Amino acid sequence: MSANCERTVILRLSRTAARRRLEQEASPALGMRSTRLRLAGGLRLACSLTLVVALRGVGYGGPLSLPYAAPPERGTHEPLSSILLPVVEDGPQTQLGERLFHDPQLSHDNRQSCATCHPLDRGGMDGQPRALALDGLPRLRNTPTIFNVGLSFWFNWDGVVHTLEAHVERLLRNPAVMNTTWPELQGKLRREADYVSAFRAAYVDGLTWNNVIAALVSFERSLVTPQSRFDRYLRGEQQALTAEEQQGYDLFKSYGCIACHQGVNIGGNMFAKFGVFQPPTGASEEDVESGRYNVTHRPQDVQVFRVPSLRNVAMTAPYFHDGRAPTLAVAVDTMARVQLGKELTPEEIGLIVQFLQTLTGDYRGVPVRAPTPGAG
Ligand code: HEC
Numbered sequence: 001m002s003a004n005c006e007r008t009v010i011l012r013l014s015r016t017a018a019r020r021r022l023e024q025e026a027s028p029a030l031g032m033r034s035t036r037l038r039l040a041g042g043l044r045l046a047c048s049l050t051l052v053v054a055l056r057g058v059g060y061g062g063p064l065s066l067p068y069a070a071p072p073e074r075g076t077h078e079p080l081s082s083i084l085l086p087v088v089e090d091g092p093q094t095q096l097g098e099r100l101f102h103d104p105q106l107s108h109d110n111r112q113s114c115a116t117c118h119p120l121d122r123g124g125m126d127g128q129p130r131a132l133a134l135d136g137l138p139r140l141r142n143t144p145t146i147f148n149v150g151l152s153f154w155f156n157w158d159g160v161v162h163t164l165e166a167h168v169e170r171l172l173r174n175p176a177v178m179n180t181t182w183p184e185l186q187g188k189l190r191r192e193a194d195y196v197s198a199f200r201a202a203y204v205d206g207l208t209w210n211n212v213i214a215a216l217v218s219f220e221r222s223l224v225t226p227q228s229r230f231d232r233y234l235r236g237e238q239q240a241l242t243a244e245e246q247q248g249y250d251l252f253k254s255y256g257c258i259a260c261h262q263g264v265n266i267g268g269n270m271f272a273k274f275g276v277f278q279p280p281t282g283a284s285e286e287d288v289e290s291g292r293y294n295v296t297h298r299p300q301d302v303q304v305f306r307v308p309s310l311r312n313v314a315m316t317a318p319y320f321h322d323g324r325a326p327t328l329a330v331a332v333d334t335m336a337r338v339q340l341g342k343e344l345t346p347e348e349i350g351l352i353v354q355f356l357q358t359l360t361g362d363y364r365g366v367p368v369r370a371p372t373p374g375a376g
């Protein structure tokens with residue numbers, strides 16, 4: 001691996017995730033200067049730009065499940081893949097999960113549901129730089145969209161968990177978010193006879209803590225937005241993107257954004273330092289965020305974050321873990337400078353933003369909308 005390679009990007013992937021991803025995606029179609037490397041075990045990877053792939057077992061446990069990831073489209077040779085159609089998820093577990101998702105009883109003081117911060121009619125996030133903790137202060141990180149979470153490998157900005165089940169359990173117990181316990185929640189849900197019967201209909205063992213979690217996860221997995229113009233383009237509809245949007249996509253590939261924002265979710269499957277070439281500016285004074293370091297406590301993980309998915313990104317301003325970038329243009333400009341060491345022209349930024357706007361999909365036939373006017 002060249003020294004140039006080693007200097008820059010640090011990706012941490014589990015062995016399995018890395019192998020699968022690289023098998024699927026490391027193809028000459030990456031469309032950029034790429035060096036073929038052969039690692040022990042016959043693992044091949046395209047070292048686009050300058051990447052160090054630290055193949056360490058970071059604890060990925062369960063089998064990888066990507067229920068909606070289409071195999072890379074034949075014939076188009078694109079490094080990204082569309083969401084597989086059709087998406088059908090309306091079983092009793094999912095319906096129960098939908099009800100729980102909107103139920104404020106999940107929070108200790110019955111004040112907020114999942115939908116309070118992840119409204120499905122508005123981007124699946126709250127439009128705030130940082131979400132409010134239960135004490136009313138913006139102490140949480142920027143709320144990621146809930147759409148397409150089932151296609152990501154790691155959750156939260158620091159990737160603290162890698163299954164949706166572990167994620168939900170953590171946040172139900174989190175004193176700053178739902179702050180609940182099983183005895184408390186069971187007491188509330190038991191009082192509603194139709195909840196009890198719905199749990200019985202969905203699960204043989206009825207109303208249990210694990211089934212509350214399973215139902216919520218089942219609903220989360222149904223929240224996919226497969227009909228973006230970009231997905232249609234990947235499925236072969238060349239005219240789904242304008243010439244300028246295609247130019248933006250070409251820049252996204254050739255400048256190397258794709259090295260990190262990759263896979264079916266265009267992100268969500270690896271970690272990278274925020275500030276590879278230079279530290280990003282604009283952190284608020286109280287931002288003492290150290291990212292993945294919070295999880296691993298290793299010095300090299302300071303300011304390392306899970307690379308976010310870019311699906312529906314035009315509808316999820318403001319950007320970054322602390323919401324410091326108010327618009328997509330600012331976010332793209334920052335990314336080019338700090339992740340790639342490049343200064344883009346306003347035209348290039350505009351083209352990439354136009355491409356990113358084609359990643360807006362629809363949920364239940366309605367295009368995903370922004371929570372705040374003027375986003376994107
Ligand atoms: C107070 C606002 C708030 C509420 C209520 C809330 N969330 Fe979140 N959610 C967030 C924030 C903020 C994050 C990012 C947390 C972090 O990185 O530290 C997040 C992250 C997530 C993620 C990970 C997304 C990703 O891409 O990594 C999922 C999944 C999720 N929430 C689902 C839920 C579910 C299910 C509920 C209800 C049980 C819920 N949330 C309730 C604010 C909220």
Ligand code: HEC
Binds near residue numbers: 274319322335340352
């Ligand atoms: C070295 C890996 C890497 C490269 C290359 C990279 N990004 Fe990112 N990107 C990240 C990480 C990590 C974050 C999260 C930063 C944070 O908030 O802490 C991010 C965040 C973003 C966001 C904000 C998403 C959100 O929901 O807040 C956008 C938009 C984005 N990147 C676009 C791009 C574009 C466009 C390019 C190419 C010009 C690019 N990125 C190149 C790693 C990368």
